Amino acid sequence: MTHNHKVSDKNQLSLEQREVLFKTLNARFEKNMHRHKGLEWAEVQAKLDANPEKLWSLNEMEITGGEPDVVGYDEKKDEYIFSDCSAESPKGRRSVCYDREALESRKKHKPENSAIDMANAMGIELLTEEQYRALQKLENFDIKTSSWVQTPSDIRKLGGALFCDCRYDHVFVYHNGADSYYAARGFRGSLRV
Numbered sequence: 001m002t003h004n005h006k007v008s009d010k011n012q013l014s015l016e017q018r019e020v021l022f023k024t025l026n027a028r029f030e031k032n033m034h035r036h037k038g039l040e041w042a043e044v045q046a047k048l049d050a051n052p053e054k055l056w057s058l059n060e061m062e063i064t065g066g067e068p069d070v071v072g073y074d075e076k077k078d079e080y081i082f083s084d085c086s087a088e089s090p091k092g093r094r095s096v097c098y099d100r101e102a103l104e105s106r107k108k109h110k111p112e113n114s115a116i117d118m119a120n121a122m123g124i125e126l127l128t129e130e131q132y133r134a135l136q137k138l139e140n141f142d143i144k145t146s147s148w149v150q151t152p153s154d155i156r157k158l159g160g161a162l163f164c165d166c167r168y169d170h171v172f173v174y175h176n177g178a179d180s181y182y183a184a185r186g187f188r189g190s191l192r193v
Contacts, residue, residue, distance in 0.1 A: 011056045021059050028069050035138050036070040044080050047193045054193045057123035064092030079192040083135055089145035089186035098161035102178035115148040115187040124189035126150045132164045136171045148187040
């Protein structure tokens with residue numbers, strides 16, 4: 001069964017938006033070569049040109065403060081891996097609980113959104129703990145903030161969710177009620193192109 005994701009007009013960038021985004025991504029790519037040693041921007045841009053819906057998702061990452069950049073290349077699948085590389089958890093994605101179920105379970109003081117819903121709407125995935133740890137090997141992120149990460153279903157069934165941060169030069173994984181939300185906690189996403 002194949003899924004044909006038809007790109008709607010709202011999920012397409014104008015020519016001007018594309019040019020601005022390409023300039024931003026290219027400058028970030030060139031400035032941070034330690035994140036993607038041996039990779040060439042021209043090849044990344046060619047992939048993006050062929051996948052406009054991915055460009056839309058990267059723009060969503062950008063406008064919510066994620067500062068996406070290439071953090072790897074999957075040779076088997078011939079895909080570049082982008083991740084949010086903002087120093088702290090993306091500003092436009094904070095104060096969110098973990099998922100829709102957690103959001104609906106709150107009786108009072110509901111957050112405006114959930115991490116999983118936002119990621120789905122943006123066409124990206126929350127980082128797994130493993131991806132988060134790999135990102136932290138490139139440089140230290142979330143020194144003052146924290147980020148929700150994909151939570152195993154057995155933990156989620158019991159009402160919990162996981163988040164990570166970096167303190168004392170170490171990555172820590174913690175748990176919280178999935179319905180909790182904090183001004184200093186958002187989420188980082190991953191996108192394959």
